[in-house]
Amino acid sequence: xxxxxxxxxxxxxxxxxxxxxxxxxxxxxxxxxxxxxxxxxxxxxxxxxxxxxxxxxxxxxxxxxxxxxxxxxxxxxxxxxxxxxxxxxxxxxxxxxxxxxxxxxxxxxxxxxxxxxxxxxxxxxxxxxxxxxxxxxxxxxxxxxxxxxxxxxxxxxxxxxxxxxxxxxxxxxxxxxxxxxx
Numbered sequence: 001x002x003x004x005x006x007x008x009x010x011x012x013x014x015x016x017x018x019x020x021x022x023x024x025x026x027x028x029x030x031x032x033x034x035x036x037x038x039x040x041x042x043x044x045x046x047x048x049x050x051x052x053x054x055x056x057x058x059x060x061x062x063x064x065x066x067x068x069x070x071x072x073x074x075x076x077x078x079x080x081x082x083x084x085x086x087x088x089x090x091x092x093x094x095x096x097x098x099x100x101x102x103x104x105x106x107x108x109x110x111x112x113x114x115x116x117x118x119x120x121x122x123x124x125x126x127x128x129x130x131x132x133x134x135x136x137x138x139x140x141x142x143x144x145x146x147x148x149x150x151x152x153x154x155x156x157x158x159x160x161x162x163x164x165x166x167x168x169x170x171x172x173x174x175x176x177x178x179x180x181x182x
Contacts, residue, residue, distance in 0.1 A: 004052040005038050006130030006164070006171075008138055008156050009101050009108045011123050012149040014178035016103040018048045019153040021130070021161070021171045039174045042066060045074035046105050046176035052128045053098030053113075061100060076102050077119075080109045084117050099127040105178045124152070130160035150175055 007020040020038035040049045040062040049065055051058045065083050072078040080102055099112045108125045110118045124138030137156040141147060147155070153173060161169040 004099075004128040006126070006128045006134050006157065006160050007038060007050045007052065007101065008124060008126040008131070008134040008153050008160075009048075009050070009103055010138055010142065010149040010153045010156070011103065011106060011108060012142065012152070014105055015149045015175055016048065016105050016108065016177075017149040017153045017173060017175040018050045018101065018103065019157045019171050019173040020050050021128075021157065021168050039172055040066075041174055041176075042069060042074075045069060046178075047074065047076060047102065048174050048176055049100065049102045050127075051098055051100035053096060053100070057096050057098060061098075065102070074104070076104050076107075076109055080111055080117055084111055084115055087113060087115065101125055101127060103176070105176045123149075124156070126156070130164045133163050134160040 005021045007018065009016065009018045018039050038050050038058065047069060049062055051061055053061060064086065065079060068079040068082045097113050099110065102109050108120055110120060110125055122139050123142045124135060126135035126138060134156045137159040138152055141152045141155060150173065157171050
């Protein structure tokens with residue numbers, strides 16, 4: 001059984017961050033890669049994308065999403081809806097369970113292999129094995145601190161890694177913002 005990575009997204013003050021434990025496992029659950037590619041960054045738009053799918057599924061989803069994103073001129077809502085529609089007709093996705101989050105600098109969207117598409121009500125969203133713990137930490141930190149999105153995501157991943165054996169302490173973090181820091 002493969003274990004899914006823990007992925008959290010946080011948005012605050014015109015900045016969105018995704019942190020992901022890039023865990024890669026064998027079919028027996030043995031960790032063979034600690035920094036597998038889980039977060040993808042658009043080269044043309046301030047958009048991040050992360051998924052709990054297998055490496056093959058993740059790369060294919062990103063490639064398809066980026067093509068749709070270009071056609072929609074960076075509209076993540078339209079792109080996510082179009083990607084979700086294509087899942088039923090793509091044999092690569094049949095039988096695979098996965099979740100993904102996509103964001104621009106102001107908002108997140110959640111999609112899954114069942115076809116759900118949501119915009120969360122909170123400033124944090126999390127998926128994967130440690131998603132519930134990371135999400136609880138992220139929401140609490142958003143409500144009770146003035147920390148940046150980056151710091152909230154890092155601390156949420158640290159908390160998840162302390163409480164859950166399937167969430168390693170090593171993770172990758174990416175961010176997009178409305179006004180990039182020079």
